[in-house]
Amino acid sequence: MFSFKPIRTPQTQEIMKSHETQEDPLQQESRHLHQILISKIFKSHKFFQNLVLCSFLIGFGFGLGFILNFHIRKVSFSPQLFRLSSLASSSSLSPPLQPPPTQPEKCVFRNETVTTDVNDEGQKSHSLMEPQNVMHNMTEEELLSRASMNQEKPLKTTKKVAFMFLTRGKLPLAKLWERFFQGHQDLFSIYIHASDPLYVDDDIPQTSPFYRRRIPSKGVEWGMVSMVEAERRLLANALLNAENHRFVLLSESDIPLFNFSTIYSYLINSQHSHVDIYDIPGPAGRGRYNRRMSPVISRRNWRKGSQWFEIDREVALAVVSDTTYFPLFQKHCRFCYADEHYLPTFVHVMFPEKNANRSLTWTDWSRRGPHPKKYTRRLVTAQFFRNLRNRKEGCVYNGEKINKCYLFARKFDDSSLDRLIHFAHL
Numbered sequence: 044m045f046s047f048k049p050i051r052t053p054q055t056q057e058i059m060k061s062h063e064t065q066e067d068p069l070q071q072e073s074r075h076l077h078q079i080l081i082s083k084i085f086k087s088h089k090f091f092q093n094l095v096l097c098s099f100l101i102g103f104g105f106g107l108g109f110i111l112n113f114h115i116r117k118v119s120f121s122p123q124l125f126r127l128s129s130l131a132s133s134s135s136l137s138p139p140l141q142p143p144p145t146q147p148e149k150c151v152f153r154n155e156t157v158t159t160d161v162n163d164e165g166q167k168s169h170s171l172m173e174p175q176n177v178m179h180n181m182t183e184e185e186l187l188s189r190a191s192m193n194q195e196k197p198l199k200t201t202k203k204v205a206f207m208f209l210t211r212g213k214l215p216l217a218k219l220w221e222r223f224f225q226g227h228q229d230l231f232s233i234y235i236h237a238s239d240p241l242y243v244d245d246d247i248p249q250t251s252p253f254y255r256r257r258i259p260s261k262g263v264e265w266g267m268v269s270m271v272e273a274e275r276r277l278l279a280n281a282l283l284n285a286e287n288h289r290f291v292l293l294s295e296s297d298i299p300l301f302n303f304s305t306i307y308s309y310l311i312n313s314q315h316s317h318v319d320i321y322d323i324p325g326p327a328g329r330g331r332y333n334r335r336m337s338p339v340i341s342r343r344n345w346r347k348g349s350q351w352f353e354i355d356r357e358v359a360l361a362v363v364s365d366t367t368y369f370p371l372f373q374k375h376c377r378f379c380y381a382d383e384h385y386l387p388t389f390v391h392v393m394f395p396e397k398n399a400n401r402s403l404t405w406t407d408w409s410r411r412g413p414h415p416k417k418y419t420r421r422l423v424t425a426q427f428f429r430n431l432r433n434r435k436e437g438c439v440y441n442g443e444k445i446n447k448c449y450l451f452a453r454k455f456d457d458s459s460l461d462r463l464i465h466f467a468h469l
Contacts, residue, residue, distance in 0.1 A: 177234060177257070177258050177280060178255070178257070178258070178259060179259065181259075186259075186276070186279045187275070187279050187363050187364075189279075189283065190278070190279035190280070190282040190283055190363045191279075191360065191363055191364040200285065201229055201230065201286060202230075202289075203229075203230055203231055203284070203286045203289075204230065204231050204287070204288070204290075204291065204310050204311070205231070205232045205233075205234060205284070205287040205289065205290045205291065206231055206233050206234070206291055206293060207234045207235075207236070207277040207278070207281060207290060207292050207293065208233070208234070208235045208236070208293050208294070209236050209263075209270075209273055209274065209277065209292060209293070209294055210235060210237050210238070210295040211237065211238055211263075211295065212237055212239040212241075212242045212295075213242060213244075213295075214235075214253065214295050215295060215296075215457030215460070216295070216296070216297075216298060216457065216460055216463065217247075217251070218460060218464065219298060219299075219460060219463050219464055219467065220252075220253075220299070221252060221253075222464065222467075223299050223302070223303055223467075224252045224303060227303045227304075227307070228252070230303070230307055231252075231307075232281060232284055233252055233253060233256040234256060234258050234277050234281050235253065235256050235257045235258065236257075236260045236263075236273050236276060236277050237257055237260050238261070238262050238263040238273070242257065242260075244257050258276065258277065258280045259276075260273070260276070261273065261276070266380045266381075266382070266413075267377065267378075267381065268373050268376060268381040268385075270350070270381065270382040271372065271381045271382050271385045271386075274292060274350070274386075275362060275363055275369070277292070278290060278359045278362055278363050279363045281359070282359055282360060282363060288355065288356050289310040289313075289353065289354070290353065290355075290356075290359050291310070291352075291353045291403075291451075292350070292351050292352050292353070293404070293451060294351070294453055294454070296417075296453050296454040296456075297351075297404065297451050297452070297453045297454075297455075298451065298452055298455055298467070299450065299451055299467070300405075300428070300431055300432050300449060300450055300451060300452055300467075301432065301447075301450060302468075306450045309440075309447070309450060310353065310450075312441070313355075313399075313440070313441065314441050314442075315397055315398055315441075316353065316354040316355050316358050316390070316394065316398050316399065317352065317353040317354070317398070317401060317402060317403045318352045318353075318354065318386055318387060318390045318398050318399075318400070318402070319348030319349040319351075319352070319387065319400070319401055319402035320346050320347075320387040320390065320391050320398065321347060321348060321387075321400075322345070322346055322347070323347060327347075328345075328347050329345060331345075331376075331380065331384060332345040332379075333375040333376060333379065335374075336371045336375050336376075339367060339368065339371055340368060340371060340388060340392075344388060344391060344392050345384070345388055346384065346387040346388045346391045347383050347387055348383065348384075348402070349402040349406065350382040350383055350386070351402055351403075351404040351406070351451075351453070352386055353402075353403050353450075354390075355397075357394075358390065358394055358397065361389075361394070362386070362389065365389065368385070368388070368389050368392070369389075372384070372385045399439070399440075401438060403448075403449055403450045404449065404450075404451040404452065405431055405449040405453070406452075406453055407454075415453070416454070417455070417456055418454065418455050418456065418459060419456045419458055419459055420458045420459040420461075420462055422459075423455070423459045423463055424462075424466065425466050427466075428466050428467065431449060431452055432447065433446045433447070434446055434447075434448045434449070436448075
């Protein structure tokens with residue numbers, strides 16, 4: 044077999060070289076483009092890997108930070124924690140230091156003072172004395188709980204009368220009362236419940252018996268149960284002073300009818316409390332009863348009376364300790380004038396033998412309506428005072444009939460202050 048081989052002549056070689064030289068630029072360009080494409084693909088793949096890696100690192104950092112922050116918040120840092128690291132090398136076997144236990148904040152009066160009395164046998168007795176400032180940081184529950192406790196009475200004490208003023212704001216007849224209290228600082232205590240949130244007593248002279256005597260107060264609505272809540276708040280604050288034996292509720296429009304010595308003797312020596320109590324049919328009496336109060340409070344025991352009372356310490360302690368009757372009034376006597384029914388009903392049920400069944404505050408209800416008559420300047424005369432001080436019909440005091448039935452009177456306008464001071468002869 045013969046194989047055919049092409050004969051490469053010099054001319055043929057030149058033609059082939061020319062073709063190679065013509066294809067070389069194209070091949071080179073194609074090869075160059077291919078290299079560039081491969082390089083870009085490689086670089087983009089590397090960029091994608093870097094992007095994924097960076098995203099992973101950032102997510103891991105956020106997650107680690109969140110975990111550390113969650114655990115750090117559970118640790119209470121203190122200087123001792125930082126000192127432990129420096130002490131670890133020298134005392135690695137010793138137990139770690141523990142911070143001292145924190146004591147709960149004690150709810151106290153500002154300027155609270157405690158006195159100690161010693162009897163003939165050398166026994167000591169401690170009693171809470173009147174603070175210079177009756178403001179405190181106790182909650183309502185803490186106040187009532189503390190006032191309800193059987194407080195230890197001092198062995199030697201002066202019996203005081205607590206004058207509790209339930210007001211909207213400042214006392215317009217303060218000058219009259221200041222004359223009344225003058226010279227008897229050791230025989231009385233004053234407590235003011237002012238529902239006006241703008242009330243301030245820092246502008247009252249320090250020489251005044253009303254200086255800084257406002258207790259922590261809340262808003263009061265006429266005819267609502269908040270009125271009774273304010274009365275219980277006043278009683279609770281007054282009970283914190285073991286020297287207070289009698290408790291009188293007054294308004295900003297009340298005046299004293301006698302001098303201090305006469306009223307003090309009348310109250311301290313009284314064998315009864317003075318809460319106005321009566322039973323009347325009709326919508327203004329039994330008609331206000333809510334049968335949902337049954338069986339704890341029956342319609343048969345439902346009573347009405349003036350809210351202005353005078354009670355002894357035993358009754359006052361029972362009122363602030365009441366967890367049976369008062370919650371029913373809070374729940375079912377929202378619009379029944381609780382201030383006219385709670386205390387009369389409570390005292391009628393709990394202390395029927397201790398009560399004189401009359402109020403010591405005179406009020407003129409001669410005109411019809413929900414509010415008593417208000418006395419202006421022209422109505423205040425010497426004869427007016429004589430009629431109030433000596434009642435012809437009389438009343439019973441410690442089992443005997445007397446003409447001195449009222450110790451206080453209301454309702455007086457602030458325009459009558461000068462005539463009240465002139466005719467009162469306090």
